[in-house]
Amino acid sequence: MKILIVEDEPKTGDYLKQGLGEAGFAADLVRNGLDGMHEGLSGDYDLLILDVNLPGLDGWQVLKALRAAGRDLPVLFLTARDQVEDRVKGLELGADDYLVKPFAFSELLARVRTLLRRGRAREAENLGLADLELDVLKRRATRAGRRIDLTAKEFALLELFLRRPGEVLSRSFIASQVWDMNFDSDTNVVEVAIRRLRAKVDDEFTPKLIHTLRGMGYVLEIR
């Protein structure tokens, strides 16, 4: 999966490239709007990460030019200003998602994966990792063949993890995906939910599947 990053702020750009590279994407970085437009028009990218404030052409103009040329790759724009007009403008111009700086990198990664997944084959109905299995239609979870009783929200949480194995999920991403809560006030609700889910899914079993990455979030994987 090839990603083009258009970002003029040097550190942000470099770390975006490094982070996306380490997450398994091929990421290219350009540092101004004009290069961004050329690369976006000529290169074969699957996703564009576009800063709005750019020297030369700004992000809006790049986006307009790409859409006018019929390029319909997904675009995630980054803005430093949390203005409703900015968001509305970006989405009207054909961007697919946005993030307000400062954002958590894990948040960006999650959005990127969502955008890349969009429009692909129907999501699987049977999910699993190691001996953990989830039947999404029947709402049944088993581990090592034993039935696990989950509440609706616990089920949704586990499904989210199973659909994104190996991905770091930030607390705010989990809160918004599972509870539709978009303002993470300084609480440890997600922590509590994870603890309870672990008690049912992990405590009596090996290997442990749900891991905490301090300061970043949680990940489901076999270690």
Add this chain to the structure above:
Amino acid sequence: MPAWKHSITLRLALAFALLATLVFAALGIYLSRSADQHMAELDAHELLGKLALARHVGSREASPEALAARLADALVGEHGVMLAVDSENGAIFRWPGEAAGELAAAATAVGETPGRLSLAGREFRAVAGGLDTAWGETARVVVARDIHHHTDFLDQLQRDFWLAVLAAALLTAVVGLLVARHGMRPVRAIAHAAGRISAGQLAERIAEREVPPELAELVQAFNAMLGRLEESFQRLSDFSADLAHELRTPIHSLRMQTEVSLGKPRSVDEYRDLLASNLEEYERLARIIADMLFLAKAEHGLVVPQRESIRLRELGQRLFDYYGLLADHIALELQGDEVSVDGDRLMLERAIGNLLVNAINHTPPAGRVVLRLTMLDGQAVIGVSNTGTPIPPEAQERIFDRFVRLAPGGEGSGLGLAITRSIVVAHNGSIAVRAQDEVTEFVIVLPAGSAA
């Protein structure tokens, strides 16, 4: 337009002077007309008297010579008067000399009504009439009076008068200038007071008592403006001070931690711990900044909620699903009717969520948190109450201010309630807190939605 044309003082002084000039001039013109008329009347009286005298003498005396002698007798001592009597046969009498003849010749148009006449550069008033002499001839009498004394007098009077008018105008201008300057003194006092005011001295006010009633309104408006300025300035500097203070603490600890950690080589795990701990602090900082920005925008009316119909019961249920995870050993209750408001879903979720988190955090085990939804007089009432130690009354007023934490070292940024209030205010609502009998309740009142 040059500045002096705007000077109120100058304009008032000029207006005074103009007024004085007009009044004096009108008076002067009136007086000089009356004097002129009065003198004309005196002259006419005298001339008609002389004409009557000549006729009387002429009707008695038997010969032209006798007539002349009698008239000369009668006119002895008269100065400035000319009298001529002529018959068809020539001059009968001339007084005081031959010049009277020239006058008589010039006065052909004059009749028995006194009229003016000039001759050889001199001004006369003259009257003429017929005379039936005793000896049977018909004669013509012309009486004239040199009036240069009168005209000289009037001219002098007018000159003096215009001088007086000029002096009066100057005097009133000067007096007007002084009066106007004096009257403008309160205005200068206001200007002076305004000049003293700087960012550091916004508490300065102009004393309203010392100002004339005409300017009281201006001064009140000025003082009110200062009040508003002082308030926003205070808010702004409080804001900066608060922000600096709130950011300094976490940055200080970040720095200490990083410096100490870099002080000697450590294991990878230790470095990882450090970075993770830093990350948590960064997140906290980012949240404080975002929250402060939100509050700053709200204070300037820049937070504009989107308007969609929101069913509060549904929203409350969602909040319960989420924050309920925090409520171990606490009963959560959702009471009341389906209530709808028009508002911004995310903002209201945040506002009510903040209240719920606070309530849950301050409820002791076995306590109870209630979200109560009611319609009252066309308004949506949202109550969030919890059992436990009530908020002391003296803290209830400032609890909505930013960075107010009731428990020292309390959790959270201390911005939650401030944000809740600004969201409610942006929705044209109000929020209050009340506490009694071990129950604290926050009550939000919002205008009911159109779909309610």
